[in-house]
Amino acid sequence: MTQTARIPTLAALIVALAAPVLAQQSVATLRGPADLAENGPAQPIPAVVNSDIRQVRNYPEQPPLIPHKIDGYQITSDYNQCLTCHSRTAIEVSQAPMVSITHFMDREGQFLASISPRRFFCTQCHVPQSDARPLVENEFVDVDTVLDYVTSHGGSD
Amino acid sequence: MIRFLKRTWAIIKRPSVHLSLGFLSLGGFVMGLLFWGAFNTALELTNTETFCTGCHEMRDNVFVELQATIHYTNRSGVRATCPDCHVPHNWTSKIARKMAASKEVWGKIFGTINTREKFEEKRLELAQHEWARFEANDSLECRNCHSADSMDITRQSKRAAEAHERFLFTGENTCIDCHKGIAHTLPDIGQAMLHKSSDPNVTELQTFLRTD
Numbered sequence: 001m002t003q004t005a006r007i008p009t010l011a012a013l014i015v016a017l018a019a020p021v022l023a024q025q026s027v028a029t030l031r032g033p034a035d036l037a038e039n040g041p042a043q044p045i046p047a048v049v050n051s052d053i054r055q056v057r058n059y060p061e062q063p064p065l066i067p068h069k070i071d072g073y074q075i076t077s078d079y080n081q082c083l084t085c086h087s088r089t090a091i092e093v094s095q096a097p098m099v100s101i102t103h104f105m106d107r108e109g110q111f112l113a114s115i116s117p118r119r120f121f122c123t124q125c126h127v128p129q130s131d132a133r134p135l136v137e138n139e140f141v142d143v144d145t146v147l148d149y150v151t152s153h154g155g156s157d
Numbered sequence: 158m159i160r161f162l163k164r165t166w167a168i169i170k171r172p173s174v175h176l177s178l179g180f181l182s183l184g185g186f187v188m189g190l191l192f193w194g195a196f197n198t199a200l201e202l203t204n205t206e207t208f209c210t211g212c213h214e215m216r217d218n219v220f221v222e223l224q225a226t227i228h229y230t231n232r233s234g235v236r237a238t239c240p241d242c243h244v245p246h247n248w249t250s251k252i253a254r255k256m257a258a259s260k261e262v263w264g265k266i267f268g269t270i271n272t273r274e275k276f277e278e279k280r281l282e283l284a285q286h287e288w289a290r291f292e293a294n295d296s297l298e299c300r301n302c303h304s305a306d307s308m309d310i311t312r313q314s315k316r317a318a319e320a321h322e323r324f325l326f327t328g329e330n331t332c333i334d335c336h337k338g339i340a341h342t343l344p345d346i347g348q349a350m351l352h353k354s355s356d357p358n359v360t361e362l363q364t365f366l367r368t369d
Contacts, residue, residue, distance in 0.1 A: 052315035068316055072226055074338055078345040081338070095319065 046132035054097075055129075058142050063125035070128055075121055082122045083115065209239040218276050222341040235302075242298045242340065243287070281344040291333035299332040 034040030050069040057064055073081040085094035103119040104111050210216045220239075223229050228237040244254055270276045291298070305325055310318040324330040337343060 050314050068314065072339070074343055076342065079338070079343040093324075 046130040049129045049131055058140065066126050066128040068128065070123070075123065080115075080120060080122070087115070204240045204244060206238040206240070209243075214270050214276060215239075218273065219341045226340055228340055237302065237340075241302070245294070245297065277344070280342075281346075284341075284344055288333055288337065292331060296332035299336075303332070 032040040048069045048071070049067065052068055054067050055065045070082075075081065083099075084090055085096040086099050088098055090096070091098045099115065099119070101111065103115055104113075106112055106116050107118065210220045223239075228242075230236075270279050305321075308321060310321055313321070320335065324335070325332075337346070
């Protein structure tokens with residue numbers, strides 16, 4: 001083996017040895033770098049946004065985000081605390097937006113007299129937000145931006 | 158037995174020959190104090206969370222439910238125990254509540270609520286007793302810790318501030334009207350309210366639909 005051939009081999013060897021170490025540092029798992037038998041330090045729990053300011057929906061079908069905290073609100077087969085403010089009859093007192101008419105529809109599109117069973121468990125679709133820093137950058141663009149882009153490109157593309 | 162009672166009565170009836178009146182009345186006073194103290198101590202003993210959760214009906218149902226709420230752990234470390242919410246602080250109401258509670262203890266002994274299912278069946282009735290009590294005393298137990306006067310609504314969320322300003326400060330509602338279920342799982346209230354409604358339209362509808 002010549003001297004010149006040896007250098008790339010050495011470099012490859014170093015990279016091969018260092019790779020697992022680098023990977024160990026850069027791949028983030030949920031439990032962090034703690035050893036298997038140990039518990040890592042707990043991250044602080046981010047606060048729930050309780051601003052009471054209704055948020056923009058990213059597309060018309062989106063279930064709106066809950067702009068208030070819902071700690072301890074009970075949703076059981078006996079009781080639905082959300083409806084104590086969001087039901088048709090409660091909104092005069094609570095001044096909350098009423099659940100929309102889609103919440104009364106069964107899957108054939110028939111309107112029922114009260115909330116449809118498939119819309120009973122509100123937190124299946126509606127969630128509050130916390131002020132956590134996103135782990136991954138979000139590149140979502142909404143439909144208005146797409147429309148603007150299309151019209152500015154002469155309606156084609 | 159009868160003879161023993163008769164003899165004792167005779168001793169009590171006969172005026173004392175050996176002891177002075179002063180000693181007797183003082184002694185009576187001391188004994189009185191001792192009994193009173195013992196009675197109140199017994200009351201205090203039953204007034205702790207360990208006593209309340211001593212039976213499994215309470216430990217396995219309402220106590221577990223309480224543990225997940227803000228009244229069990231919170232950032233300030235102030236806790237509400239069972240008697241804080243369920244036993245009035247002034248003496249007469251306290252005794253009255255204890256007598257009522259004896260009925261619940263009776264229920265335990267004869268096993269009316271000895272399973273989760275039986276407890277759930279009874280829960281509505283038990284809860285309604287509590288709501289009625291809170292409504293009658295203007296949520297006194299809540300107010301022992303939370304004072305409406307000391308509430309700084311500028312530090313509350315908009316929802317809380319508006320509700321308190323419109324309904325609490327005007328005296329229209331009391332805490333329990335809006336804060337049911339802060340400590341335990343709730344029963345089906347709506348169904349219950351419909352059944353006992355005195356609205357003639359509702360009664361007519363019920364006979365029409367034959368719901369009960």
